[in-house]
Amino acid sequence: MNGNDAYRRLSFWHDTVPGSLDPATQLTEDTEAEVAIAGAGLTGLWTAYYLSKAIPGIEIVIVEREIAGFGASGRNGGWCSALFPASLSKLERMAGREAAVAMHRAMQQTVDEVGKVSSEEGIDCHWAKGGTVQFARSPAQLQRARDEVAEARLFGFGESDVALLTAEQARDFGQASDVLGGVFTPHCAAIHPARLVRGLAGLLRSRGVRIYEGTEVTRIEPGRLVTSGGTVSARHVIRATEGYTPGLPGARRAIVPVYSLVVATAPLPDAMLDQVGLAARPTFCDLRHLIIYGQRTADGRLVFGGRGAPYHFRSAVRPSFDRVPAVFAALRSTLIELFPVLEDVAITHAWGGPIGIARDWCASVGLDAATGIGWAGGYVGDGLSTTNLAGRTLADLIAGNDTEITRLPWVGHRSPAWEPEPLRWLGVNAGLRVMSWSDRAETKTGRPSRAAAAFGRFTGS
Numbered sequence: 001m002n003g004n005d006a007y008r009r010l011s012f013w014h015d016t017v018p019g020s021l022d023p024a025t026q027l028t029e030d031t032e033a034e035v036a037i038a039g040a041g042l043t044g045l046w047t048a049y050y051l052s053k054a055i056p057g058i059e060i061v062i063v064e065r066e067i068a069g070f071g072a073s074g075r076n077g078g079w080c081s082a083l084f085p086a087s088l089s090k091l092e093r094m095a096g097r098e099a100a101v102a103m104h105r106a107m108q109q110t111v112d113e114v115g116k117v118s119s120e121e122g123i124d125c126h127w128a129k130g131g132t133v134q135f136a137r138s139p140a141q142l143q144r145a146r147d148e149v150a151e152a153r154l155f156g157f158g159e160s161d162v163a164l165l166t167a168e169q170a171r172d173f174g175q176a177s178d179v180l181g182g183v184f185t186p187h188c189a190a191i192h193p194a195r196l197v198r199g200l201a202g203l204l205r206s207r208g209v210r211i212y213e214g215t216e217v218t219r220i221e222p223g224r225l226v227t228s229g230g231t232v233s234a235r236h237v238i239r240a241t242e243g244y245t246p247g248l249p250g251a252r253r254a255i256v257p258v259y260s261l262v263v264a265t266a267p268l269p270d271a272m273l274d275q276v277g278l279a280a281r282p283t284f285c286d287l288r289h290l291i292i293y294g295q296r297t298a299d300g301r302l303v304f305g306g307r308g309a310p311y312h313f314r315s316a317v318r319p320s321f322d323r324v325p326a327v328f329a330a331l332r333s334t335l336i337e338l339f340p341v342l343e344d345v346a347i348t349h350a351w352g353g354p355i356g357i358a359r360d361w362c363a364s365v366g367l368d369a370a371t372g373i374g375w376a377g378g379y380v381g382d383g384l385s386t387t388n389l390a391g392r393t394l395a396d397l398i399a400g401n402d403t404e405i406t407r408l409p410w411v412g413h414r415s416p417a418w419e420p421e422p423l424r425w426l427g428v429n430a431g432l433r434v435m436s437w438s439d440r441a442e443t444k445t446g447r448p449s450r451a452a453a454a455f456g457r458f459t460g461s
């Protein structure tokens with residue numbers, strides 16, 4: 001099997017992205033650049049994109065172990081959203097009210113920035129800014145819908161940012177079952193993520209950025225990336241490895257990789273699509289604790305994912321962890337429970353990948369002036385747009401520009417290290433269990449789960 005065939009099997013998105021997926025040139029000798037980046041996902045690529053605009057002619061090298069877009073950036077749920085892993089209240093506790101609002105407003109603008117750049121640069125990522133509808137499907141979920149909107153109001157976010165929906169209004173977006181109400185925000189686009197990340201990589205190559213694939217970074221040190229094919233010397237080196245970060249020396253406890261898994265249906269017949277709704281392609285979920293997420297694709301499928309796969313001891317990340325038949329079966333039955341009309345629809349693709357979670361559930365970006373080492377990550381599954389803000393921020397920091405975005409509260413934030421094993425394994429898997437038990441209990445009783453609230457306090461949300 002050649003590289004193209006193997007990488008096509010990674011996800012529905014990889015299977016349907018235009019162009020060859022054969023790895024490009026490997027690094028085979030020592031080289032120099034002004035900026036060296038480990039990882040060709042969206043964090044690395046957006047950083048290179050904005051840097052090459054800010055400093056024309058700057059020498060940038062990106063080193064990728066597999067191919068550009070191999071990781072979460074190519075295989076996610078395609079929600080280009082304004083979600084940020086730390087809530088407004090949490091950011092207020094961390095940095096004050098103004099900073100919390102600025103962070104969330106910057107995320108909203110970032111959604112539009114991704115749409116603008118992809119359109120201006122001719123990257124057809126099937127962009128559809130239809131917002132997000134969250135269905136409330138039990139009294140406990142309805143209470144969370146009210147709480148979410150109330151919190152937004154406290155921070156000055158109005159109806160045009162987030163609106164509480166009646167059951168009828170929610171069903172106007174999509175004909176989900178058991179709907180009691182919901183929440184709508186316009187700040188999200190559904191996209192084909194592999195088209196975005198591969199399109200961006202192609203664009204950067206055409207502008208002279210050197211992207212070496214099939215080359216592993218074995219150490220990140222001040223002034224250099226040590227790789228399997230040679231050393232890249234550079235004033236600035238950037239770690240953009242998200243869920244794979246624990247594999248790097250010295251970074252084992254920086255984040256935990258937690259798997260998110262996804263299924264895609266066959267294209268739905270028109271009559272069935274009419275019954276499902278989601279015509280403007282809003283992304284959708286319900287308000288359960290263990291996150292689920294879905295989108296209607298440009299070719300009329302539903303792509304539907306969720307957490308629930310176990311965390312693996314010592315933060316292990318392996319291709320075999322991408323596929324857990326029991327989780328795929330649970331996703332399929334949850335999707336049918338949401339849209340019973342899908343009962344007989346075939347699932348054509350099933351896949352997964354690691355997301356990166358920082359110990360305090362807060363994403364961060366930064367550049368250490370003394371060492372020249374920069375980083376961004378810990379997006380907790382909300383990285384598709386956040387990587388763009390990270391890339392712009394890293395470009396400003398490297399260029400030495402003091403801007404509105406370099407003053408956001410996640411810049412320079414240092415999350416504590418995760419606990420050593422076996423505590424990490426016990427804690428993360430217990431948390432995942434609590435979330436799914438709580439959802440089952442809430443379905444039975446209709447009352448909000450106390451256990452989940454307690455876990456929410458553990459994560460600091």
Ligand SMILES: Cc1cc2nc3c(=O)[nH]c(=O)nc-3n(C[C@H](O)[C@H](O)[C@H](O)COP(=O)(O)OP(=O)(O)OC[C@H]3O[C@@H](n4cnc5c(N)ncnc54)[C@H](O)[C@@H]3O)c2cc1C
Pocket residue numbers: 038039040041042043044063064065066067068069070071072073074075076077078079080081215216217218240241242243244245247248260261262293305352353354355356376377379380381382383384385386387
């Ligand atoms: C199944 C799934 C669904 C998701 N759904 C959504 C969603 O709908 N919306 C959303 O906002 N976010 C979602 N996310 C999260 C989002 O995709 C990520 O936060 C984001 O793509 C992270 O981008 P990144 O560039 O930092 O990391 P990645 O895209 O993971 O890129 C890291 C790259 O680094 C490379 N690498 C790692 N180690 C090395 C090394 N030692 N040497 C060289 N290269 C290395 C990897 O091969 C990889 O290509 C989802 C994630 C998953 C897995």
